[in-house]
Amino acid sequence: MKPFFEVQTLEAVHRRMGQLQPLDEESVHIDRAAGRTLARDLVAPHDLPGFPRATMDGYAVRARDTFGASETSPAYLSMVGDVRMGQRPTFALEAGQCARVGTGGMLPGGTDAVAMVEHTRLLDGQTVELTRSLAPGSNVMGPTDDATRGQLLLPAGQRLRPQDVGLLAALGVAEPEVLRRPRLGIISTGDEVVPVERQPAPGQVRDVNTHTLACQSTDAGAEPLLLGLVADDEPALRSRVRQSVQRCELTLLSGGSSVGVRDLTREVFLSFPGAQLLVHGVSVAPGKPFIWVRVGDGAEERHLLGLPGQVASCMVAFHLFVEPMVERLLGREARSFVLFPRIEARLARNLPAAPGRETFARVALREEPDGWIADPVFGKSGLLRTLTASHGLVRVPLGCEGLDADDRVTVLRFP
Amino acid sequence: MKPFFEVQTLEAVHRRMGQLQPLDEESVHIDRAAGRTLARDLVAPHDLPGFPRATMDGYAVRARDTFGASETSPAYLSMVGDVRMGQRPTFALEAGQCARVGTGGMLPGGTDAVAMVEHTRLLDGQTVELTRSLAPGSNVMGPTDDATRGQLLLPAGQRLRPQDVGLLAALGVAEPEVLRRPRLGIISTGDEVVPVERQPAPGQVRDVNTHTLACQSTDAGAEPLLLGLVADDEPALRSRVRQSVQRCELTLLSGGSSVGVRDLTREVFLSFPGAQLLVHGVSVAPGKPFIWVRVGDGAEERHLLGLPGQVASCMVAFHLFVEPMVERLLGREARSFVLFPRIEARLARNLPAAPGRETFARVALREEPDGWIADPVFGKSGLLRTLTASHGLVRVPLGCEGLDADDRVTVLRFP
Numbered sequence: 001m002k003p004f005f006e007v008q009t010l011e012a013v014h015r016r017m018g019q020l021q022p023l024d025e026e027s028v029h030i031d032r033a034a035g036r037t038l039a040r041d042l043v044a045p046h047d048l049p050g051f052p053r054a055t056m057d058g059y060a061v062r063a064r065d066t067f068g069a070s071e072t073s074p075a076y077l078s079m080v081g082d083v084r085m086g087q088r089p090t091f092a093l094e095a096g097q098c099a100r101v102g103t104g105g106m107l108p109g110g111t112d113a114v115a116m117v118e119h120t121r122l123l124d125g126q127t128v129e130l131t132r133s134l135a136p137g138s139n140v141m142g143p144t145d146d147a148t149r150g151q152l153l154l155p156a157g158q159r160l161r162p163q164d165v166g167l168l169a170a171l172g173v174a175e176p177e178v179l180r181r182p183r184l185g186i187i188s189t190g191d192e193v194v195p196v197e198r199q200p201a202p203g204q205v206r207d208v209n210t211h212t213l214a215c216q217s218t219d220a221g222a223e224p225l226l227l228g229l230v231a232d233d234e235p236a237l238r239s240r241v242r243q244s245v246q247r248c249e250l251t252l253l254s255g256g257s258s259v260g261v262r263d264l265t266r267e268v269f270l271s272f273p274g275a276q277l278l279v280h281g282v283s284v285a286p287g288k289p290f291i292w293v294r295v296g297d298g299a300e301e302r303h304l305l306g307l308p309g310q311v312a313s314c315m316v317a318f319h320l321f322v323e324p325m326v327e328r329l330l331g332r333e334a335r336s337f338v339l340f341p342r343i344e345a346r347l348a349r350n351l352p353a354a355p356g357r358e359t360f361a362r363v364a365l366r367e368e369p370d371g372w373i374a375d376p377v378f379g380k381s382g383l384l385r386t387l388t389a390s391h392g393l394v395r396v397p398l399g400c401e402g403l404d405a406d407d408r409v410t411v412l413r414f415p
Numbered sequence: 416m417k418p419f420f421e422v423q424t425l426e427a428v429h430r431r432m433g434q435l436q437p438l439d440e441e442s443v444h445i446d447r448a449a450g451r452t453l454a455r456d457l458v459a460p461h462d463l464p465g466f467p468r469a470t471m472d473g474y475a476v477r478a479r480d481t482f483g484a485s486e487t488s489p490a491y492l493s494m495v496g497d498v499r500m501g502q503r504p505t506f507a508l509e510a511g512q513c514a515r516v517g518t519g520g521m522l523p524g525g526t527d528a529v530a531m532v533e534h535t536r537l538l539d540g541q542t543v544e545l546t547r548s549l550a551p552g553s554n555v556m557g558p559t560d561d562a563t564r565g566q567l568l569l570p571a572g573q574r575l576r577p578q579d580v581g582l583l584a585a586l587g588v589a590e591p592e593v594l595r596r597p598r599l600g601i602i603s604t605g606d607e608v609v610p611v612e613r614q615p616a617p618g619q620v621r622d623v624n625t626h627t628l629a630c631q632s633t634d635a636g637a638e639p640l641l642l643g644l645v646a647d648d649e650p651a652l653r654s655r656v657r658q659s660v661q662r663c664e665l666t667l668l669s670g671g672s673s674v675g676v677r678d679l680t681r682e683v684f685l686s687f688p689g690a691q692l693l694v695h696g697v698s699v700a701p702g703k704p705f706i707w708v709r710v711g712d713g714a715e716e717r718h719l720l721g722l723p724g725q726v727a728s729c730m731v732a733f734h735l736f737v738e739p740m741v742e743r744l745l746g747r748e749a750r751s752f753v754l755f756p757r758i759e760a761r762l763a764r765n766l767p768a769a770p771g772r773e774t775f776a777r778v779a780l781r782e783e784p785d786g787w788i789a790d791p792v793f794g795k796s797g798l799l800r801t802l803t804a805s806h807g808l809v810r811v812p813l814g815c816e817g818l819d820a821d822d823r824v825t826v827l828r829f830p
């Protein structure tokens with residue numbers, strides 16, 4: 001007889017995932033750091049840029065020497081030198097003096113503004129006529145304008161964007177500490193499934209889930225390990241899962257769309273020493289038969305995840321169950337659909353929901369003059385077409401039997 | 416004397432970029448195909464799944480044998496066999512017969528529906544009692560439900576998403592033809608700039624643009640080649656640009672924020688045989704001093720691009736000028752901000768624009784009960800902080816002096 005196990009809500013599953021411990025750190029060169037997760041707060045090790053810089057080509061001046069200058073009553077300054085790019089000026093300026101400086105050049109001591117070359121005229125090689133009055137700081141980037149030493153610039157857990165990589169470069173952090181990418185072992189099963197290179201006989205289909213899960217894992221910031229296709233029998237399945245457990249924090253076993261195979265998956269998962277069944281069944285559609293078994297603990301903790309075999313269900317289940325675990329192992333909140341932009345839209349027609357299950361329905365989007373319209377894409381969850389033809393998902397909350405045409409919805413748009 | 420060259424609009428520049436020829440094709444394995452661009456239309460080589468499949472565990476039946484069946488008046492069918500997963504059933508069914516089938520199994524000849532196991536009772540090992548009436552097609556995926564042979568499934572130019580990779584797998588296209596990634600040679604210049612590993616002396620700053628441009632290139636679907644930092648002198652610059660031209664379709668030279676260096680960049684670019692100055696100056700902020708020189712033609716065509724040295728300007732200029740070229744070389748329209756989701760928001764305060772220039776202003780986003788608010792992030796274009804502290808850009812069209820607080824705007828949100 002099957003042991004009784006209570007179906008849990010998605011929220012409860014995410015809460016439990018939120019208790020996972022983030023992985024350890026490693027350092028990577030900034031040119032491989034984009035998309036990685038910062039392990040520690042980035043605190044400015046020094047001021048940035050650290051010295052006053054001209055933001056225009058022109059003349060470094062003392063602002064007060066220019067007060068009142070205008071087209072009809074110019075100021076006249078004595079040009080005492082050139083600032084060389086990348087060098088600290090060897091001279092400081094006295095009242096009534098100025099120095100030539102290019103964009104990015106360092107201001108000489110005694111100066112606090114830059115007169116744009118367009119507002120000046122060099123009269124005799126030594127005298128500069130200036131037709132504008134300048135406030136202190138004009139056309140100057142101050143020593144701490146980008147960062148002040150000790151300032152928190154990026155929080156731990158930040159997924160590094162190009163501009164964040166730029167900030168690391170500016171501060172000389174060439175090898176930032178990032179969280180190690182979770183390793184995801186991917187196994188497909190199903191006696192009807194053949195590898196993509198093989199011509200399926202009647203009754204057979206090619207393995208899709210291995211390849212979609214691999215793409216999704218990479219996009220989520222994890223490192224997929226493709227462990228291939230395995231027959232629906234216990235010794236083969238157990239041996240392949242063991243291989244994965246030895247190398248990967250998470251093992252994704254997709255397939256087993258029939259009840260018999262689902263039972264086998266759970267049996268195999270529970271056959272590992274110390275295995276603990278944390279979830280079997282979630283009140284969500286698609287993704288109801290999700291299985292989560294934990295093996296080991298602490299740094300040796302491994303997670304075995306049973307995902308639906310139906311190709312479209314499997315893809316959605318990745319976002320519902322695997323993505324939050326990856327997020328958490330990377331030190332962030334256990335959340336789904338992190339990289340999916342949200343779009344507000346109106347439903348084109350009624351959208352029924354699975355009774356008693358939080359439903360994620362596929363929709364196509366089109367833009368009309370008064371905003372976005374979301375068209376439900378109906379079709380069986382084994383159909384890939386329902387995903388290639390749709391642009392995102394609409395969530396129908398638990399306890400709601402469906403949504404009506406013209407309802408306003410938030411679409412989770414595929415990235 | 417400098418040759419006269421007219422400042423062009425961004426639209427005109429994009430129009431010209433739209434005339435570029437897409438690159439040649441190469442084949443990649445599907446597990447490396449995510450994010451790549453499909454070179455040719457994907458037309459279904461066969462029906463998918465190609466045979467009728469059960470979508471539930473249960474019994475394959477002839478629907479008409481079930482008409483009128485109910486809890487109070489069940490139908491009784493004679494069970495004549497089991498469908499083995501992945502095999503074509505060796506038997507066909509006559510009237511009044513049924514066969515056991517698992518989810519994903521092939522329907523035997525003569526059947527057109529599947530009775531869910533939950534709605535049946537196996538009475539004596541041979542007789543199945545069925546308490547529901549089934550329409551033809553119930554719980555069955557038809558042979559062409561996912562694709563019909565000859566059907567256009569994905570258009571050439573499609574950037575492959577995980578579900579597209581899944582579709583390729585399902586159809587056995589293990590090595591799809593994709594467009595070769597444009598190679599982008601990245602060179603930084605500026606006598607005040609030092610490599611990220613070096614401690615800058617007073618007056619010096621570290622090279623940021625090399626690293627941000629590399630991240631942005633990868634994100635855009637191109638292949639960056641980091642050619643490092645080069646001094647602001649003509650022979651050094653020309654030699655480095657030549658190295659890039661030999662290997663890369665696009666050469667990005669950033670730096671030269673001062674007028675002298677900009678002139679040098681143009682001179683070096685124009686020193687290549689057959690060089691043609693296509694753009695020098697665009698009515699856009701940031702990005703006004705953009706230079707585009709074409710060298711060679713046909714398959715030997717190379718493009719030399721001068722980008723601003725200011726770090727924030729350089730990042731925005733990548734999206735304005737480089738991204739549309741990459742898009743076009745990948746066979747799509749020459750567009751900017753392709754991967755930036757659009758968010759409708761209200762401006763928190765007035766946003767002035769550069770006169771006579773289409774302006775892309777940095778904004779921070781926050782969500783309030785009645786929608787998104789965009790807060791302009793002011794600051795000099797040399798400041799990275801203006802990008803790390805902002806969430807996206809707001810476009811102020813040419814001819815508009817600025818936007819007012821409470822105006823509704825579309826924010827191009829950083830991905």
